[in-house]
Amino acid sequence: MSEPLAVRKARAIALKLSRMPDDLWEGQLFAGSMTLEEPRIHAEGGFPDYVTDAERARAAEQGMSIYSVFGHIVPDYSTLLKKGLRGIRADADAQGVNVRSTDETAFLDSVAIAVDAVMAFAARLAERCERDAKGKDDLHRATELRQMAANLKQVPSGPAKTFWQALQSVWLLHMIFHSTLNGNAIGRLDQYTWPLLKADLKAGRLTPERAAELADCFCLKFNERAKTTDDQRPENRPAEKLDLSKWTRHYTSSQIGTGRDRVDATNHWLQNILIGGLTPQGRDGTNPVTFLLLRSYMRNKMTNPLITVRTHAGTPAALLDRVCETLKDGGGMPAIFNDEALIPALERLGIPRPFARDYTNDGCWEVIIPGRTDFRFQRLSAMLCLEWALNRGQLRIGGAQGGVDTGDPRAFADYEAVWTAFRTQLDAMVARVVGHVAETVNARSTIAPVPLLSALMDGAISSRRDMTAGGARFRTFALLVEGAAHAIDSLTAIKTVVFEQKQATMAQLCDALDADFAGHELLRAKLQSAPKYGNDDPRADEVGRSMIEAFTGAVARHAEGHRELIKFPCGVGTFSWYIGIGDGLGASPDGRRSGEPVSSNFSPALGRDIEGIPGAILSYSGMGHANLPAGAPLDLRLARTLVRGEDGTRRMAGLIRAFVESGGAMMTLTVAETEELRAAQREPENYRSLRVRMGGWCAYFTMLSREQQEHHIRRQEGRK
């Protein structure tokens, strides 16, 4: 173990790749598979240990291990296709003369080892294709296999010359990342592969039908890991007790980890593709690959890869229509992003315009600049801050002191006092997280460097630094507000019911919260009928704007001193953990009972957005998205009857255009009827392909826990 850590990590990657199976699924057009399992060598397991006991122990003190690779990130696939790995390795070699430290030498060595290992793996796959071709009686398949072998000799080592090679190159790197502890995403596939398809079509190398087949087969690959085993079904899940030791670290989220939420997320592997949107030059980037991918999603009817579409005022009507038809087909795909909101927000964060225009989502929905961003995030619970403000800094569940003591809430004489206590808690939480992140900003490089990803990360090779040591051009750590809708509703309820209408005192409110509303049903009803976020009601929305401003202001203040080191983009989100997040929260002043789930991401509280879909969109869009560059999804469900037929498509496209105009950042639309979801609960066998959008991803409805299923059913469907 005398070699530097980075080199040892690269050798571990090389060792694993040398043992990866090279089998091919019959009929597939892309080599490299994550699921042809040899018992100990498959996607998620069997990574060689490469650290010393001392390194391991030191990392453990900071809560880290060799698995502390963050994933989510989008590698620079555009450069991969243009230069090939050989070109990238040449760049690394050329940096040898500029080396100023042993760390830099180790980094460049680690890149070379990792890149060589990938090329060796590709060569092995090529041989396998050739070997298989020889034994084939089926001439058509033999030709395919020979072409695959030829592709693998060209890519990923060299630049992609064809659309097929481009997809093979991206797929191979993607599956290698996922097989070496680094679950990364795909980014703007239509942008970086279109020049190759265009050339193919022009030269007559490829027909549109064959291109569609390639897109279909490429997308299918992402589902090789799909698990829909019977033990996931709600009726087969064992009852589970909450384990308070499973609180998320640092007391910034109220989530209590459960097997339920983990199993619900079984089929999410961060495999996100983004299509459409403006180019770095500011033109609309829609191209034929954009449409190919949407069609593949409809044809395959699977949950992976996830697709997000970027829209803006000039998005072509043909694309929006296709988006609506895909959404109507089910699964909440694609998610809708709004360039008009996100690009200015990124520019405010300090991202130069051409890069801002090139944004993508990461492995989920958070916004990053592809191939140039080292990204991580943490959730900060606005609901915990409120709970602490109303409970002297103590958690209602478990009783630990999580926040600061902001005084006796029963003595708060006006709304200002409540607001000040809340703000104090929020500020303290932000300060704590920002300080910790800044202090440990390079910590991952001491246990989990990422040589292969660094090879595909703008800035790393030129600065001779691993991405985890600050090598990426942009380094961001997103701070995401959790439980936002309930915090807004709770503050609004205190403001209106207690202080404006004087229907209860603070003492009565605190008693009711302490008792989880037992014996306080009337007060609960009054709190519930107070104005709520999601109804275009200024009384609640102004509180919401203040809350978001307080949060983004606190982040800006505390991040200021670390500007050169790292950026802290703000956002709002829960991902799919809204049920576990509710588990860790006591009763709240919006009338929510202890342990009840919160709403997903920045969606209105379940059942509280009674003014309809447009009201929810208008409230959401007014929440200061200019300061939320990490993103903040609004998850909505639309009853199928509302969007039936061509009229329905037009209505839905109009809804999306209005969303774009209103300035909201992100929206997911699941098209499903309440009765349809109920029927799927009753007869899961008949609804196995029913997909719903869940947090940042998409899931098979019948494989979700009862709690998740109920959450989807209770979500507003826009129908009175």
Added chain:
Amino acid sequence: MTARRRRDPTGLIFDLDTFAVHEGPGIRMAVYLKGCPLACRWCHSPESQRAAPELIFLRERCARCGRCVRVCPNHVHRVLASGHHLKRSRCAACGRCVAECAAGALSIKGERVAASTIVSRAERLAPFFRHSGGGVTLTGGEVTLQRKFASAVLRECRALGIHTAIETCGACGWDALKQLADAADLILYDLKLIADAEHRRWTGASNRRILRNAARLAGRNVQVRLPLIPGISDNDDNLRGIFQFMRDAGLPSVALLPYNASAAAKYEWLDRPYEVPGAPQDQARLEEIARMARAQKLEVSVA
């Protein structure tokens, strides 16, 4: 005060939907006005009929706590071992019991709103209308019963560039109808029964004025809406009669409204009986009806 009132008339509404899809094209804000001159026995919103606020009671939610009994000045509520009984004739819809009901079983349908309030809601929703080809629809109840309010909303929406529509049963004076029709880009006109005796029997009023008004709207953008009530309006004789009338009157467009079976629940809220004699139409029957309409050279759509 009076002067302001005249400029900004108020209306009594029982509902407002910001994503309505059955009340004209695109995404629409539908405003449901309370009060109707007809009393169709199948009416799917019975709470639309009375021109006054009224108490809604969701029996299954009642926790029988008895708070409503204590606060009601008119002794409307009685909570006995046999259940929660309401003496509705005494109810002034004052809402005191609603404020005390923790279970959410009681509510008032019927809210007085200013035309300007409706217009500013519509203005907020304008992007949704503009991008989907939608707009505002005033429906009911019966829109012509509140003509000042309706006319103010329609005129001001139109001034904002918002597409306007009304839905009417036509049982009104021509002046009122004309005033609103002049301010509407689309008129949804309900026809139910062509035989006057039948019309009287099922809706409580004659259809003569309705048919006369309909004919006078010829040449405007009118869509006739025909609710297909099983065993009442969905028989061949009636349908043929209506289609014939439309053709003669020069009203070329008809929308068939298949029967909405969920109406019964709302009658329960109001403690009223509900019964419709036949079974809902199947797809084959709907197509047959559409063919009958096309035979009269009418444009047909099915809602």
